[in-house]
Amino acid sequence: MINIAVLGYGTIGSGVVEVIDKNSDGISKKVGDEIRIKHVLDLRDFPGDRVESILVHDFDIILNDPEVTIVVEVMGGVEPAYTFVKKCLLAGKSVCTSNKELVAAHGPELVKIAKERNINFLFEASVGGAIPIIRPLCSSVTADKILEIKGILNGTTNYILTQMDTQGWDFDKALSKAQELGYAERNPEADIEGHDACRKIAILSSLAFGRNVNYEDIYTEGISKITAMDILYARKMDCKIKLLASSENIDGKYYAMVAPFLVKSSHPLSGVSGVFNAIFVKGSEIDDLMFYGSGAGKLPTACAVVADVIDAARHLNENIQTIWSEEGLALTGCENATRRFFVRVSGKRSGCEAKINEEFGEVDYIEPEEDTEGFGFVTPALAEKSFDEHLRNIPNVLGRIRFE
Amino acid sequence: MINIAVLGYGTIGSGVVEVIDKNSDGISKKVGDEIRIKHVLDLRDFPGDRVESILVHDFDIILNDPEVTIVVEVMGGVEPAYTFVKKCLLAGKSVCTSNKELVAAHGPELVKIAKERNINFLFEASVGGAIPIIRPLCSSVTADKILEIKGILNGTTNYILTQMDTQGWDFDKALSKAQELGYAERNPEADIEGHDACRKIAILSSLAFGRNVNYEDIYTEGISKITAMDILYARKMDCKIKLLASSENIDGKYYAMVAPFLVKSSHPLSGVSGVFNAIFVKGSEIDDLMFYGSGAGKLPTACAVVADVIDAARHLNENIQTIWSEEGLALTGCENATRRFFVRVSGKRSGCEAKINEEFGEVDYIEPEEDTEGFGFVTPALAEKSFDEHLRNIPNVLGRIRFE
Numbered sequence: 001m002i003n004i005a006v007l008g009y010g011t012i013g014s015g016v017v018e019v020i021d022k023n024s025d026g027i028s029k030k031v032g033d034e035i036r037i038k039h040v041l042d043l044r045d046f047p048g049d050r051v052e053s054i055l056v057h058d059f060d061i062i063l064n065d066p067e068v069t070i071v072v073e074v075m076g077g078v079e080p081a082y083t084f085v086k087k088c089l090l091a092g093k094s095v096c097t098s099n100k101e102l103v104a105a106h107g108p109e110l111v112k113i114a115k116e117r118n119i120n121f122l123f124e125a126s127v128g129g130a131i132p133i134i135r136p137l138c139s140s141v142t143a144d145k146i147l148e149i150k151g152i153l154n155g156t157t158n159y160i161l162t163q164m165d166t167q168g169w170d171f172d173k174a175l176s177k178a179q180e181l182g183y184a185e186r187n188p189e190a191d192i193e194g195h196d197a198c199r200k201i202a203i204l205s206s207l208a209f210g211r212n213v214n215y216e217d218i219y220t221e222g223i224s225k226i227t228a229m230d231i232l233y234a235r236k237m238d239c240k241i242k243l244l245a246s247s248e249n250i251d252g253k254y255y256a257m258v259a260p261f262l263v264k265s266s267h268p269l270s271g272v273s274g275v276f277n278a279i280f281v282k283g284s285e286i287d288d289l290m291f292y293g294s295g296a297g298k299l300p301t302a303c304a305v306v307a308d309v310i311d312a313a314r315h316l317n318e319n320i321q322t323i324w325s326e327e328g329l330a331l332t333g334c335e336n337a338t339r340r341f342f343v344r345v346s347g348k349r350s351g352c353e354a355k356i357n358e359e360f361g362e363v364d365y366i367e368p369e370e371d372t373e374g375f376g377f378v379t380p381a382l383a384e385k386s387f388d389e390h391l392r393n394i395p396n397v398l399g400r401i402r403f404e
Numbered sequence: 405m406i407n408i409a410v411l412g413y414g415t416i417g418s419g420v421v422e423v424i425d426k427n428s429d430g431i432s433k434k435v436g437d438e439i440r441i442k443h444v445l446d447l448r449d450f451p452g453d454r455v456e457s458i459l460v461h462d463f464d465i466i467l468n469d470p471e472v473t474i475v476v477e478v479m480g481g482v483e484p485a486y487t488f489v490k491k492c493l494l495a496g497k498s499v500c501t502s503n504k505e506l507v508a509a510h511g512p513e514l515v516k517i518a519k520e521r522n523i524n525f526l527f528e529a530s531v532g533g534a535i536p537i538i539r540p541l542c543s544s545v546t547a548d549k550i551l552e553i554k555g556i557l558n559g560t561t562n563y564i565l566t567q568m569d570t571q572g573w574d575f576d577k578a579l580s581k582a583q584e585l586g587y588a589e590r591n592p593e594a595d596i597e598g599h600d601a602c603r604k605i606a607i608l609s610s611l612a613f614g615r616n617v618n619y620e621d622i623y624t625e626g627i628s629k630i631t632a633m634d635i636l637y638a639r640k641m642d643c644k645i646k647l648l649a650s651s652e653n654i655d656g657k658y659y660a661m662v663a664p665f666l667v668k669s670s671h672p673l674s675g676v677s678g679v680f681n682a683i684f685v686k687g688s689e690i691d692d693l694m695f696y697g698s699g700a701g702k703l704p705t706a707c708a709v710v711a712d713v714i715d716a717a718r719h720l721n722e723n724i725q726t727i728w729s730e731e732g733l734a735l736t737g738c739e740n741a742t743r744r745f746f747v748r749v750s751g752k753r754s755g756c757e758a759k760i761n762e763e764f765g766e767v768d769y770i771e772p773e774e775d776t777e778g779f780g781f782v783t784p785a786l787a788e789k790s791f792d793e794h795l796r797n798i799p800n801v802l803g804r805i806r807f808e
Contacts, residue, residue, distance in 0.1 A: 019548070019689060023547060029727065030546050136540060139539060139715060140540075143711045144427065144707045287704055289535060291693075292696070
C-alpha cells in the first residue's frame with residue numbers, strides 16, 4: 001500500500017481523487033501495489049463529500065505522517081505551494097504537481113532537492129494538460145539536439161481566437177463567452193496577456209536546452225489587441241492567428257517569445273482549434289514532432305497528475321533523472337529575430353504607398369474588405385529591430401502581427 | 405564507461421553509430437557516464453569505415469563479453485534476431501531494438517525475460533520511427549483507460565497515397581517513385597499489403613490494453629487496389645484515402661483492423677502527408693491525443709533507438725516496467741463493426757438505383773467526374789457483415805472503401 005496526500009481540493013484536486021477512485025484496478029496493476037489517498041488538504045470543509053473523512057486543514061499532519069510517501073500539489077500559485085512542496089521534498093516525500101507558476105519559478109531548486117534525496121519532483125501536468133510532453137522531452141528526445149519548440153500552450157486564448165475566427169465575434173465577446181463557459185477566469189489577465197504561456201515555454205525550454213530559462217526574460221505579448229478586422233485580414237492571407245510560445249536554438253544563440261502570430265493554413269498548428277493545445281518540437285536529426293491534445297480540463301489534467309503519481313510510486317526511492325540545471329540560459333533579444341510582418345494602416349493606400357515602399361522595399365499589399373477603410377501590407381523578412389525603426393516612419397498604423 | 409554492441413550495420417545500425425558519435429557530449433550528460441560502442445556485428449566487411457576496427461562477424465564475441473551491458477538489435481526480421489536477442493537477455497544484457505517483426509512475434513516473452521533478469525527490453529523505434537509513442541503509452545497515459553488507437557503507421561503507403569492525391573498518379577507509378585527514392589523496398593509487399601502496419605498496431609494494442617494481441621488475428625487489407633479513380637471520388641467527398649491501423653475497446657470488446665479508409669479533411673489524420681506518421685489515442689478521460697512525426701528514415705529512427713540506449717543505461721540493473729502480459733487478448737471479428745462504406749460501380753446509375761436502394765435504403769450518390777463511366781454511392785452506417793451480404797446483390801461493383 002502506497003499512501004498519498006493531495007494538497008488542494010479544487011478542480012484538479014477533486015479530479016485526481018476521481019481518477020484514482022475510478023481506475024484503481026488499472027493503477028494498482030501498473031504500480032504493482034495499491035495507491036491509497038490518505039489525506040486531502042483544503043481550507044474548506046466538504047460535508048457529505050467522498051473526502052470528508054480524510055480532509056485535513058493542517059499541512060503539518062501530512063508533512064509529519066511518515067506513511068505518506070507521495071504528495072500531490074494542485075493548489076496553484078507560488079505560495080504557499082512552494083513552502084509546502086519544498087518541505088515535503090526535504091522530508092523525503094516525492095511531489096507531483098500541475099502548478100506551472102511553481103515549476104517556472106522554482107523548478108531547478110525543487111528538481112535538485114529531489115535528486116539529492118533520491119526521490120522525485122514530477123510536473124507533467126504543468127504544461128499541455130493531458131499531453132505527454134515533459135516526459136518525452138526528458139526521456140524520449142534525448143539522443144538528439146533540440147533546435148526549436150513552438151506551441152499553442154494556452155487553451156483559453158486559443159478558444160477565444162477560434163471563436164473570433166469561426167463566429168466573427170470581436171475579442172470582448174469571445175472573452176465573455178470563454179468566461180461564461182469557465183474556460184477563462186474572472187480576471188483573465190494571466191491567460192490573455194500571455195503570462196501563462198510564457199511560464200510554460202520557460203519550463204519546456206529549460207528541459208529542452210538543459211539550462212534554466214527565466215520566464216521573466218521572455219518577451220511576452222498577449223492577444224487583447226487582436227481585432228475582428230485582424231481576423232478578416234488573416235483569412236484573406238489564408239492564415240489563422242494563434243498565440244504561439246516558442247524558443248529556438250539558432251547557431252548556439254537562444255531566442256524565446258510569446259506573441260500572436262499569423263500561421264499559414266498549411267501549417268499543422270493552424271488546425272489546432274478551441275481549447276486544444278499542441279507542441280511542435282524540431283530536432284537536429286529527428287525532424288518535426290508534434291504532440292496534440294486537451295490542454296486543460298479537470299479530468300485530462302488530473303490523468304496527467306495521476307500518471308506522475310504512478311511513476312513516482314514505481315520509483316519510490318530512486319530519482320528519475322530530470323536535467324534542469326540551476327545555471328541560467330542567457331536569451332538573445334528578439335530584436336535580432338528575422339521574420340515577415342503584417343501591418344494594418346488606416347486611410348487610403350495611395351497616400352502612403354511611396355512612403356511604405358521607401359521604408360520596407362517591396363511589400364505585398366492586402367486588399368481590405370469591401371466597405372472598410374484602411375489597408376494592410378506584408379513586409380519582406382527583416383529583423384524586428386529594423387522593422388520597428390522603419391514602422392515609426394509610417395503614419396496611421398493600426399497594428400502589426402508577426403508571421404510564423 | 406558503458407559498453408554497448410550493435411547487431412547489424414545497415415541503414416539504422418550506421419545511423420545509431422552516427423548519432424552516438426555526433427551527440428556523445430549530450431548523451432554522456434544525460435546518462436551520467438560515457439557510452440562506448442565496443443562491437444558492431446555484421447556479416448560484411450567495411451574497410452576504411454569508422455567501425456572497421458570494432459567490427460565482428462561472430463555473435464558469440466558479443467554474447468561472451470562481460471563488459472557489454474547493452475545490445476542494440478537493428479538487423480530486422482525474426483531470425484536470427486530472435487535467437488540473438490533472447491541469448492543477450494538471458495545473459496543479463498539489456499536490448500534496444502527497432503525490429504517490429506521481432507517485437508510483434510516475441511514481445512511478451514522478451515519483456516518477461518528482461519523483467520526476471522532485472523534488465524530491459526526496449527523497442528521505442530519499432531513503431532512510428534522518431535515519434536515517442538511506446539514510452540508515452542507505458543509511462544504517460546497510465547492513469548486512464550485507453551479506448552482507441554488509430555494511426556498512420558506506414559510511411560511508404562502514406563507517401564504513395566499522398567503522391568496519388570497530389571500528382572494524380574496511379575498506384576503503380578507512385579509505387580515506382582517510392583522505390584526509386586528508397587521509401588519502398590524492391591519487394592514492397594510488407595508495406596503495401598499492410599503487414600508492416602499490422603505488426604505495429606499489434607504492438608501498440610498489446611501495450612494499450614495490457615494483454616497480447618496476436619498480429620495474425622488482425623484483419624489486414626493493403627492499398628494495392630486503390631485506383632486513381634478512387635482518389636478522384638475521395639476528393640469529391642472532401643476526403644483523403646489513408647491506410648489506417650486501428651484498435652478499439654468498445655464496451656469490453658476489442659476490435660483491430662488495418663485497411664484503407666476515407667478520412668474527412670477536417671480530421672487531423674487527413675493532413676498527415678508523405679512519409680510522416682501520426683497516432684491518435686483516445687482515453688476515457690483524457691480525450692484525444694495525437695503524436696506526429698517522421699515515421700521512418702535513418703537518423704530519426706536511430707535517435708529513437710539511442711534514446712532507448714540512454715534509458716537502458718540509466719536503468720542498468722533495474723527493470724523499467726513494461727506491462728505486456730503473455731495472456732492473449734481475443735479480438736472480436738470486424739464483421740460486427742459498424743460504419744459507412746463508399747462503393748464504386750460501373751455502368752449507369754439509372755439502371756441500378758432501385759436495386760441499390762432496395763439493398764441499402766437511403767444512400768448518398770456521388771457524381772462521377774465528367775467523361776468517366778460509372779458512379780459511386782455511400783451507404784448508411786451498417787455492420788460490415790451486413791454490408792457484405794447486401795453488396796453481393798449489387799451488379800458491376802468496382803470496389804469499396806470504408807469510411808473512418
